[in-house]
Amino acid sequence: MSSRAEILALLRENARYSAEDMARQTDLDPAEVEDVIAELEADGVIAGYQAIIDYRELEDERVRALVELNVTLDRETSYADIAERLAKFPEVEGLRLVSGDYDFDMEVEGDSMSEVSRFISEKVAPVPEITQTVTHYVMESYKERGIVFGDGDDDDRLSVSP
Amino acid sequence: MQVSDRVDGVPPSGIRRFFELAEEMDDLISLGVGEPDFSAPWSARDAAIASLERGETSYTANRGKRELREAIADHQAEKYGLGYDPDDEIIVTTGASEGLDLAMRALVDPGDTVAVAQPSYISYVPGVMFAGGEPLPVPTRAEDEFKLTREVLEDAGAQEADALVYCYPNNPTGATMTGDELEAVAAFCREHDLIVLADEIYAALTYEHDHTSIATLPGMRERTVVFNGFSKAYAMTGLRLGYAMGPAKAIGAMNRVHQYTMLSAPTTAQHAALDALENCDDDVADMREQYDRRRNFVLSRFSEMGIDCFEAAGAFYAFPECPTDDAQAFAEDLIQEKKVAVVPGDVFGAGGSGHLRVSYATGLDDLKTALNRIEAFMD
Numbered sequence: 001m002s003s004r005a006e007i008l009a010l011l012r013e014n015a016r017y018s019a020e021d022m023a024r025q026t027d028l029d030p031a032e033v034e035d036v037i038a039e040l041e042a043d044g045v046i047a048g049y050q051a052i053i054d055y056r057e058l059e060d061e062r063v064r065a066l067v068e069l070n071v072t073l074d075r076e077t078s079y080a081d082i083a084e085r086l087a088k089f090p091e092v093e094g095l096r097l098v099s100g101d102y103d104f105d106m107e108v109e110g111d112s113m114s115e116v117s118r119f120i121s122e123k124v125a126p127v128p129e130i131t132q133t134v135t136h137y138v139m140e141s142y143k144e145r146g147i148v149f150g151d152g153d154d155d156d157r158l159s160v161s162p
Numbered sequence: 163m164q165v166s167d168r169v170d171g172v173p174p175s176g177i178r179r180f181f182e183l184a185e186e187m188d189d190l191i192s193l194g195v196g197e198p199d200f201s202a203p204w205s206a207r208d209a210a211i212a213s214l215e216r217g218e219t220s221y222t223a224n225r226g227k228r229e230l231r232e233a234i235a236d237h238q239a240e241k242y243g244l245g246y247d248p249d250d251e252i253i254v255t256t257g258a259s260e261g262l263d264l265a266m267r268a269l270v271d272p273g274d275t276v277a278v279a280q281p282s283y284i285s286y287v288p289g290v291m292f293a294g295g296e297p298l299p300v301p302t303r304a305e306d307e308f309k310l311t312r313e314v315l316e317d318a319g320a321q322e323a324d325a326l327v328y329c330y331p332n333n334p335t336g337a338t339m340t341g342d343e344l345e346a347v348a349a350f351c352r353e354h355d356l357i358v359l360a361d362e363i364y365a366a367l368t369y370e371h372d373h374t375s376i377a378t379l380p381g382m383r384e385r386t387v388v389f390n391g392f393s394k395a396y397a398m399t400g401l402r403l404g405y406a407m408g409p410a411k412a413i414g415a416m417n418r419v420h421q422y423t424m425l426s427a428p429t430t431a432q433h434a435a436l437d438a439l440e441n442c443d444d445d446v447a448d449m450r451e452q453y454d455r456r457r458n459f460v461l462s463r464f465s466e467m468g469i470d471c472f473e474a475a476g477a478f479y480a481f482p483e484c485p486t487d488d489a490q491a492f493a494e495d496l497i498q499e500k501k502v503a504v505v506p507g508d509v510f511g512a513g514g515s516g517h518l519r520v521s522y523a524t525g526l527d528d529l530k531t532a533l534n535r536i537e538a539f540m541d
Binding site: 009010014021023024025026027155157158159160161162 | 184196197455463530
């Protein structure tokens, strides 16, 4: 594995590993780890770092919705143009062009259901190219970005074994 | 009630005391565990559940499901170049441990000498004794990085032995052997007519070079029984499934013991194992990658602490030199004062004293905390 791939694998596992701990897990020294990360950031491979939050554990639970968008294109408007316009809204947490029954898969976040609904009806639906929106409110999240929410698996192994 | 002399003559395992000490402690971080910290791949577990839903709860053929034996033969051929006939050269056992016990009982006569490369997994010596054989410890040496060499075999007098049992990649040392290094052992066994019981349970977990099976070396297939299983590579210890491969005569003799004692290995586990071979290569690769990172981490930390530790290249153990003279006392005090469990090397027989077995089958966060505690303990 290249050092770039190795560092990416480690960061995907835990983006808060220190350079020292990443160096200890690889054949690199801490300065090399820092260099690889700087390079990955400069190249735009690493676009950012975020915490994975289980909102159920928070008092102020955020409202999230997955929105299916259907669009019509014309000579002047491409998917990218529509995406660019939608992505500018801070309410939009995720936006993907997908295959299948609809075109865009959009993730929206807000403080309340009414806030999210208002955003869809006032900001998204009126976009001329958008022909249909279907909003699915997230009722429960069990796994995000590879992390399963819950109490975690207890280690039920014998504490010392041959 | 009177117990048999045969059993009475086998002392209880030295690991027991550490288990009891560790069990008393809250917030203990154990680096004393000899099994993966992962669960078996979901695909394999799901296959086992599906087999139960279909009601497949009967015995299988004594030697294991035909399909599973075929998959084992294909897998071993592809990974290690071994060629065994699923009909009469492979037997599926209740863990590799059962396979070893079968081999001892089927191939060792009372009074036969079985050389045991040490430090080793704790069941080989008792296994020889239960079969009525005489165990001959062959201590490997720290300066050889705990590899088996012609010299240590000769020094121990193994030329007089009838059989040799060893395990590489090794528990407890993490040592591995290359094909060239094994060839020296193979030559010794051919010269002195030893049969070889090769425990290859950790074969999938090597980090510096690919595993070589001694049975692929010239003149060795006919004198070797190879043991492997699903416990370590597929994190399936509790499913109790292993297998043995060897010449038809040896496997047939082992099967005779197996058919009267075990009948067949657990059916549900055989379903999980078949799926593991068919669908879980990526899971194994992923676990292996994580072990390798932890291995690097542990070795780096030992080096930072000034603890002498050779570069263990297999399984999930490091085997550092104990910083004090008495490894037993060090391990006991470490549990009591810093709540970190490691296992002193002498528990694993000759050649292990003065060392500690440190298992890295533990998540990185715990590993990091435990090593910090060891560092603090040494100050």
